[in-house]
Amino acid sequence: MYFPYLRGRQYELLALRELAVNNLLGDYVIPIVEPVKLSPTLVNVMDDFIKTQYPISIIRNPVVGTFMSDWQEAQEDSKEDRYRKRFAELYSNPIIIKSLIMQRNAKSLLDFWEKNGVNKSDLLVINTSRDYLNVYEGAFATQVPRFALIPDESAFRRKVRHHKVLLDDKFERQERNADYQDVEDEFFSDDHIYYAEDGYTGFSDYSVVGNEYLDSGFAPYAVAIHIVYFAPDNTLRVRHFVSDSNDDISNPALKFYEAVSKLANWYYSAPQSVPLTLGLKTFLDHYEQQSYPGLGTVKKLSLMHHIELMGQYLDGVWQK
Secondary structure (H helix, E strand, O other): OOOEOOOOOOOOHHHHHHHHHHHOOOOEEEEEEEEEOOOOOHHHHHHHHHHHHHOOEEEOOOOOHHHHHHHHHOOOOOOOHHHHHHHHHHHHOEEEEEEOOOOOOOHHHHHHHHOOOHHHHHOEEEOOOOOHHHHHHOOOOOOOOOEEEOOOOOOHHHOOOOOEEOOOOOOOOOOOHHHHHHHOEEEOHHHHHHHOOOOOOOOEEEEOOOOOOOOOOOOOOOOOOEEEEOOOOOEEEEEEOOOOOOOOOOOOHHHHHHHHHHHHHHHHHOOEEEEEEEEHHHHHHHHHOOOOHHHHHHHHHHHHHHHHHHHHHHHHOOOO
């Protein structure tokens, strides 16, 4: 089982929506969303997953972003209040996996859910802090969660023994997009091969975005497209396609076309080496049409490709 862990920014939510409504997630992929704001896109994506009957994990106590303050500060009858009420309504649906991060407010959230008839065995729990492992042990002493995400460290494996999901940041982030020119192709992961052998129920990563969260964007000097693919030994690698005109921030459309041209040349040189996912096909369509979708869409399409590819692998639809 694969659990792509995404922050709930616009392009990440739209990536999940397109995969769900086009029936491309597969049977063994459950996305995890740590929402960064209380937005109409968030509640619409939750609604889409319910309609398509794809399970999705939504974290109720996110650490990053403004979701918690948005929730607490929403004024009665405001648009934020409407989003809050719609979120609460959708969150009660069993397709939405109630999820939490073990942190200072985890105990109160667990108590609230218990009072409202939520079974601990239905929860997804994220353990990344040693400081809250004892709280986890106490809370789940008699009833274990449906899924428990942990890093591959002995301290966590000793405390979390059931329904473990391996969580790791696989993306080697560079300081600048232009720096990916120095590491054009690199190893990404082999967790999909060994997770069960290592005693895990599933595996999780932050896809080609990485764990680092920035709440504001900026105009880049370079455009980089990150595409994962399977090597002959079925390990996962990532290839970086970077623009050439990187001296200033002008003409992002040209920068995108330079990067996507390299992607197209790579794909067409050996089209059988990577399946034509919806995300990859859309990149190639932009290349053929010489169209520029915007930087957010570039990230969206790379995410879509990765998640659909893993779904195909786990479903056994595509193998090397």
